[in-house]
Amino acid sequence: MESEYWDKALGLITEQGRKESLASLFLLLLTLDEREAIGARLAVFRALLAGKLTQRQIAATLNVSIATITRCSNTLKNLSDAERDRLQSLILSAP
Numbered sequence: 001m002e003s004e005y006w007d008k009a010l011g012l013i014t015e016q017g018r019k020e021s022l023a024s025l026f027l028l029l030l031t032l033d034e035r036e037a038i039g040a041r042l043a044v045f046r047a048l049l050a051g052k053l054t055q056r057q058i059a060a061t062l063n064v065s066i067a068t069i070t071r072c073s074n075t076l077k078n079l080s081d082a083e084r085d086r087l088q089s090l091i092l093s094a095p
Helices: 002-015 019-029 032-050 057-064 066-077 079-092
Strands: none
Touching: 002 019, 032 057, 032 066, 032 079, 057 066
């Protein structure tokens, strides 16, 4: 059942052709905290992939917990090289 819900959510998200439409959808579906958490998670991945700051520096700079950094770091450690390269190209090329 969970994968069915996720599949429908992905379908709805991909139907949004413009940034404004996607932003409107997320405003309706997600709380402010959830939207901020997604943005923070992407910023943490971006910082970890860039490799210029320590985890403590990332936490201080982005105002996120060490636990969030650890979760992202562990995710990166468990990715295959291809998955990591894909994530890096998606995140580091994003505006």
